[in-house]
Amino acid sequence: MTKITLSELLETIQNFLNQAQTTGEILTITQNGIPFATISPIKKSKRAVFGAMKNTGKIVGDIVEQITS
16 A cells, blocks of 8 residues: 655646556555545446346247247
8 A cells, every 4th residue: 555645646646546547556645644535446346147147038939839940
């Protein structure tokens, strides 16, 4: 975790945002040596495996009838 002062943040905000996005590292902002905020990238949620194929099936016939194509 990287720690920077508030004055450093004001000078190079774009660089720190790009760094957080590319590396995934959390950035802690301090003022007078006391941490008061963090910058971190938003994590994309993965799609659940269970139910991933919902509504993708196709009914092609009845169980008791023969399928003719």
